[in-house]
Amino acid sequence: MEILNVELGERSYPIHIGPGEAARAECFTPVLEGRRVAVVTNSTVGPLYGERLRASLAAAGVRDEPLWIELPDGESHKSLATVEQILTRLLEARFDRGSRIVALGGGVVGDIAGFAAAIYQRGIHFVQVPTTLLAQVDSSVGGKTGVNHPLGKNMIGSFHQPRAVVIDTDSLQSLPTRELRAGLAEVIKYGLMQDADFFAWLEEHLDRLLALEPEALAHAIRRSCACKAEVVAADERESGRRALLNLGHTFGHAIETGMGYGAWLHGEAVGTGMAMAARMSARMGWLAPADAARAEALIHRAGLDTYPPAELDAARFRELMGIDKKVSEGRLRLVLLRGLGAAELTADFDDNALQHTLDETARAA
Amino acid sequence: MEILNVELGERSYPIHIGPGEAARAECFTPVLEGRRVAVVTNSTVGPLYGERLRASLAAAGVRDEPLWIELPDGESHKSLATVEQILTRLLEARFDRGSRIVALGGGVVGDIAGFAAAIYQRGIHFVQVPTTLLAQVDSSVGGKTGVNHPLGKNMIGSFHQPRAVVIDTDSLQSLPTRELRAGLAEVIKYGLMQDADFFAWLEEHLDRLLALEPEALAHAIRRSCACKAEVVAADERESGRRALLNLGHTFGHAIETGMGYGAWLHGEAVGTGMAMAARMSARMGWLAPADAARAEALIHRAGLDTYPPAELDAARFRELMGIDKKVSEGRLRLVLLRGLGAAELTADFDDNALQHTLDETARAA
Structure with missing residues (x-):
């Protein structure tokens, strides 16, 4: 395993890279320990890697059982309406400004979940767990979050840096x-x-x-x-x-x-x-x-x-x-x-x- | 007229305060000259102060006629749906990342317009022209923007600092x-x-x-x-x-x-x-x-x-x-x-x- 630090002053964060990283609780503890956590994933990735992540979040000492939000797969769901559904789930569960989001999936999940984190109560911390090679080398670094509008791709969004990125190369073994x-x-x-x-x-x-x-x-x-x-x-x-x-x-x-x-x-x-x-x-x-x-x-x-x-x-x-x-x-x-x-x-x-x-x-x- | 500077490093901005400030093109020129501008206001304030603002924007050298977005008055419209309508208008008019928003109205208009500016193409610059005393002394300073969710007030939003605030005390003469x-x-x-x-x-x-x-x-x-x-x-x-x-x-x-x-x-x-x-x-x-x-x-x-x-x-x-x-x-x-x-x-x-x-x-x- 390797750690790469993205240097952005007070918004700096580590990227953990290696086989089995998502199973290592230490990658999550600094950001999530004692916090309420919502996991945003999709119907393809959730069943494959959800249990592994759930176990490491428990080992990292998160507060309560994570709130599990499974989106349908596909870019067509990368919309403001999906973000609003996530925000509603967070509010129903009474998440506050100290709560956290974990994005488990490819670039679409990361962009949606990161944007929800950016605008929930004016911004809560989030962790990226990208599962595709594209998301691992591109969308999980740099803080771009957002969704599509019928008139254009990625037209709605924020810059919101993750507090950590956990890249588990094992997840590429099942990638098409x-x-x-x-x-x-x-x-x-x-x-x-x-x-x-x-x-x-x-x-x-x-x-x-x-x-x-x-x-x-x-x-x-x-x-x-x-x-x-x-x-x-x-x-x-x-x-x-x-x-x-x-x-x-x-x-x-x-x-x-x-x-x-x-x-x-x-x-x-x-x-x-x-x-x-x-x-x-x-x-x-x-x-x-x-x-x-x-x-x-x-x-x-x-x-x-x-x-x-x-x-x-x-x-x-x-x-x-x-x-x-x-x-x-x-x-x-x-x-x-x-x-x-x-x-x-x-x-x-x-x-x-x-x-x-x-x-x-x-x-x- | 007086100028107060809000010191926030690279996000610092001036607050112009005095009678007739909204009629002074110099307050707007540094942020808006040569730019396309959307004015977000409401059906109460727009008819009262719209013409004065329109004249000073023209004198400040904005590009093209401003896009005029008049919202219905009232906090019940402070919703994500209203923000989406604004974003759609901006996209239809092909506004880009160099375009600007001007918020003309009370706290509700400022919060909505500021949030639209915060998330349009991951953030464009905006200017606050608050017309109520409450908005002038509170919501126009500090960068809080956002809207209500059915489950809570101001639950959706961003921190997004304006590039200038123009407080025209004349607008208080008509305040209830x-x-x-x-x-x-x-x-x-x-x-x-x-x-x-x-x-x-x-x-x-x-x-x-x-x-x-x-x-x-x-x-x-x-x-x-x-x-x-x-x-x-x-x-x-x-x-x-x-x-x-x-x-x-x-x-x-x-x-x-x-x-x-x-x-x-x-x-x-x-x-x-x-x-x-x-x-x-x-x-x-x-x-x-x-x-x-x-x-x-x-x-x-x-x-x-x-x-x-x-x-x-x-x-x-x-x-x-x-x-x-x-x-x-x-x-x-x-x-x-x-x-x-x-x-x-x-x-x-x-x-x-x-x-x-x-x-x-x-x-x-």
Whole structure:
């Protein structure tokens, strides 16, 4: 087991990483001992890992039996109405400002439960127990919480840091392969954006990650969380450097939206978006062609597509990226690569390079 | 005009106080220039002060015509559903993270609009333009935002500091007398809790406040806001000293709840609660009887009741304060007075003094 500290002054918190972490009461005691606790989970994860968590909460000395709130699975429940249901349950159980929430599940559960914690009686402490690779390396670090609105994803929310994150790599053993690959896209992202050594490590050890070797998983998660924690500590409110975390995301969001939410997993779209960013960077002369090829190769080995779907032609892609006639290109900012491990945000990109990149779809490739 | 700065590090903000402040574009320019702005107000205040505000926003150089969101008047609309309606309007108008909200109205409007600002795209900046005395001296300072839940008042919310507060004393000229008196209760509270000089000033100048003299109002508001700002700066998240702001509130909440929400204004109940706290403090030997009499006299001169209504006997009062058989008295904490200007939070109070205080209702007095 390893502990990584996210340095945010009085809002600093530890991330515990390793096999069996969710069974270790010590991970929970500092935040939960003597407190009333609500566990927010979903109908898929709750039955798999609920009992293990229940036992460690008891061993951590929580007050009373935890209040168990099991949401239906799926992003369609990531709404203000679900948050209100959670708040009602907390009020009915007379939870006060000293009570705590534990989020057990993937990114959707963490975002919902974290937001409920952010606005219950103006904020109560919470602990993240992320069970998917994507949530472990991305959404559990950084304090973004929130829900969707019918008019847009993640449009309602707060910055609310957890008091602890407990990452149990055992929970990845039951993760569907497709979700593992989607999570690997975000892992690769950290190497590409700011850590060339980690990128090289991933080239060497990707097969161990795909084989779910606990030691390799723990290392990759720790490095990913360390990268993200460093960026978040430098820019908690996303005014500058944090934008680099969006590497691959502008292209990726266009794919997700264009194909209909749910058709592509977020991580799958980000993987393809990163390959596109790498090719575009090479076209602009920012990135050596050999390095772009290394990026593409690693994304491909992780089982992710490197070209966007043929259904999305360049005109539609531009529309989805918000570049229509009413918006000058100058307003769009893209995260591109100056090298492996060296992402840069720019509004000053070559539109021809963009056009070429959008023209190459899975059909053309 | 005067400017008071609330010192909260990077979240510091100015409070502008004086007659005609809402007509001065300079109060708004630093936060709103070049920005898209939504004005949240209600159907009572909007028609009275909307045009004046609209003119100063235009002069402050906001981008586009403001989005005007007029809520129905009344606390019954202080709900998550109303916040969701505001968020929908903002999304329909494609407001982004650089857009701003201006809250024009009393405490209810400020709490709702501030909470919408807190959770729209994880937080956008907002400006408070409070139009009631209560909102000017209390809810506009300190960053508490939120709405009611059917199971409890202010149970859903965030701490979200405004970027500026603009207090136009002209808006008090049209305030109903009853609301003026309710606001004076909170003004008197600051003197009682921590500022003996201000208390003495109020004894001397209360009639000028009741006559709505602009200069006296501006002074009383400035001193009140300065008291609150000092407390908030020392304890932004309400873990310690901020609790002293609840002087008169534990008794007051019991009256509000016991008489049915809306029957007593919040400030009216706080005024009575402070008189009760003063008498109880004197009974415990904490406060000189002459000082308790001065406190009662000032509250009375402000047009506020100094005894609780006869309908609430001591048993019912205890129940409303949460002191039933299941909860030991030790758990209740009360803010009492060690002197004029010297409030103290204590769980170690004399239950006989409490019983005596509860026994004296308006009928008995």
